[in-house]
Amino acid sequence: MMHLPILPILLPLLAGIALLLLRPLGVKVQRMVSFGAGFALLMLAVLLFDASLSGQRQVYALGNWSAPFGIVLVFDQLAALMLLVTAVLAVGALWYAIVTETDAQGRHFHVLFQMQLFGLNGAFLTGDAFNLFVFFEVLLLASYSLLLHGGGAKRTVAGLHYVVVNLVGSTVFLFALGALYGALGTLNIADMAVKVAALPAEREGLVMAAGLLLLVVFGLKAALFPLYLWLPAAYANTSAPVAALFAVMTKVGVYAIIRVHGTVFGAEAGNLAYFYAPWLLGLGLVTLLLASLGVMAAFQLRTQVAYLVLASVATLLIAVGLQSQAALAAGLYYLVHSTLLAGGMFLLADLIVRGRGDYADRFDPGMQMPHYQLLGGVFLLAAMAAVGLPPLSGFFGKVWILQAALAHPWHWVVLATVLLGSMLLLVTLARSGSVLFYKVKAKPDAADPVITETIPAFGLGMVAVLWLLAAVPLLVVLANPVSAVMERVAAQVLDVSGYQAAVFAPVVGGK
Template sequence: MNHALILPVLLPAVVGALLVLAARHDRVLARVFGVASAVLLLLIAAALLATASDGAIRSYELGAWPAPFGIVLVLDRLSAMMLLLTAVLGLGVLLYAINGWDERGKHFHPLFQFQLMGINGAFLTGDFFNLFVFFEILLIASYGLMVHGGGGLRVKAGVQYVVTNLVGSSVFLIAVGLIYSVTGTLNMADLARKVPHVPAADQALLQAGALMLLLVFAVKAALVPLHFWLPATYTNAPGPVAALFAIMTKVGAYSIIRLYVLAFGADAGEAAWLAAPWLLPAGLASLVIGMTGVLAARSLGQMASFAVIGSMGMLLATVSVFTPQALSAALYYTLHSTLAAGALFLIADLVAERRGALRDRLAPAPRFPQGELIAALFFVAAIAMAGMPPLSGFVGKLLILDGVRDSAHAAWFWALVLSTSLIAIVGFSRGGSIVFWKSHAFESAPQPSRRAGALPFVAVGGLLAGLVAITVFGGPVHAWLNLTAAQLFAPADYIEAVLGIAGGTQ
């Protein structure tokens, strides 16, 4: 048994508890523990990615209780990729926060660790009940991070966020209850084995439960029309928290990919590809509304929030094609959009900290310290998110357009991807020109009492360097993702790795 599989969950859980018990009043000690944990988590994630690259799927049975009865963690190429992406983003956000931002509340560091624990657990878990448990862990931590530092607007947005997710959690429990009532299991591999054999009389309950789960995951992924909570939440969240939240929507996308390829894929009988007719229109609508929101935004944070909605629409519309080529393109775009969104939120916070009462609103203001450097960072992040050459957004969109070429809806994809890219370019150009270019018409004014350190720029630069890396090494990355997509479309291997039996055995 490979005990390393539990480390991405165990490490932040232990460090978070230690921070609460021993270091919550010692800021320096909390930072040391937090950064050490984030660096170690990155090394563990990289090692697990290397382990998963051999193509074998590994499972870890907690307490040596065999699946499908015990708790099981599963490592394959997809979960390993998401663990590494989370670790990279988490380290970047933490480096940004320890420059002084984390001084605004006592519990930032333990909440941050518990958030990473919940996210990593969601990516590793092999059954839906424990997916619900990890959802609740990451959501409870995110509630605390959301209102970190206080403020009326932040608390109001936090209440909306809490209520929306509590409703989603209730629907989640009802959905898993329906599925369990007809299959007798919530283990993902066991579910994939049993779904094809569900009697016709029980298909309505099975498909109702599966569609309710799709509804829950669509809320997490902020798909239209269930996106209403995201703009206010992400715009009013503290900058580093919003940047970490860039991975939260990907938890919803990951869950959709995992469930509707593994258990409701080609071998699911009457329930095969159940999600496709719903994902496609919702994804394309999210793409249009998200990028239109970028154009209409009134602040940099709002622009980044709507860009997240648009990018999730592009990602999940591509997933809805349910072919290995399209899924590979969607996974590449997942890497790109997460890093780009995280960088945009941090840049918006850099601007807000230096413009006094105007914060990051799109309005001309006096020049602010380090404005030229921040403008350059914004330019790189904006062209990446808008999908302009030569960065990964352009590569990702080319892969998507190629991946959906044989789809019956290819014309819609091409028209909407190209038109919304133009809208995004105009939106980001408008925002950047107002905040950075028109500010040069004003004289510099005394600004910010907050000290300007190097760490925030290191953090943003690191995320942007990640975008450059997946562009420069686009060939090997895409080849690896092709193997990941192929592995996802071979559910028998997953079933055998978890249950120790051939995928087709009843």
């Protein structure tokens, strides 16, 4: 266990470097190395998650420099959970990219994919706010190129908007970090929590303003209203494996809010304790309503799935904004469900597009597509899970969040918004499934495009879809033990004093 906490960062970094050097050997070699690295990362994530269940935090001091002066990685149950979800998602997305040969549509796909994982895992493990910024930039740089992989006018326009918005977010991030460092003299998350707890009254306004700037930055990453407009076009127009991996990108913003704001402005922060929660809850409710309307207004399946991602993130932000252990545990359960479900739905949407010919993912009645029975059945399962219908995992997650909301003063607003959003999703996805699979033409018109008899790589592609959507029934079958684990994760997250004690205790370091 001595050096395990740094391996999720080193493994994709070294794999990316190796893939860059191996590029002259051809795409087949790159595929084997990349998928092997992804599968190894999954095995490592399983091992680390199992180790985290002991409840003991692991702090890794790079260069043996102790906090708050050195760079530390903090490995706990929340970080382990995010690493595991990311690894599961990455394996499915990589497999789909390989079997459908999406990775061959541009250069350096596998290098960029591994660099994306490097940035994601670093963001989950870092214990320093500045290094959180660094890892954000790493994953964003990789995501810029992945988003544009394969080219195309729509992809380029969406990518340009994505780049500009995130560059503005990065600038604001630096302003916020500068203000916090000027007021507190540190950017180590645990040390910041100590300084905020003893903050003089005259500096509270400055620190609160900097905390709100950070909330803006993390809200931009999580696609919180009014900073979500970049997401639908970016996710809908990129390739399916990239969109599937991007399902966890918004969760990085949610994670950062939980980790940074929940620690620095937690229960021990005096007058600043949870000052951000009403903002987060209110904007989360607005985001959920607008995302539900976006799902209704979408003319294409992939755009609709992108808005479903937005709706799931809004539900997560509502859970975090409720500011209780029960709500946080429910939100973490829903995070696992929604992330893997969204990844699977992006891959499923791509298979549907491949089967509809020139109809693509437009909601226009067309000819019956190949394998419509299996595709329709899987779409029904995914749609029910996305809406939150019983007995699937989306229902368990939403009910748990609503139960936690009953103790909050805004409980009627939360209940009404979540239920209204679910109703809108139900009506819309029922209509979408009907158009795609039931309102089909008996005979083609003269102007209709030709529908192929088979979908290339359908069987192997469906393996990736089912790999990710398997989380839906598994979270139901294992609901009791999984919910118990989420309770423990939430309790550890809210234990700020325990986090501080682990960071400032003698730690295992790397030389």
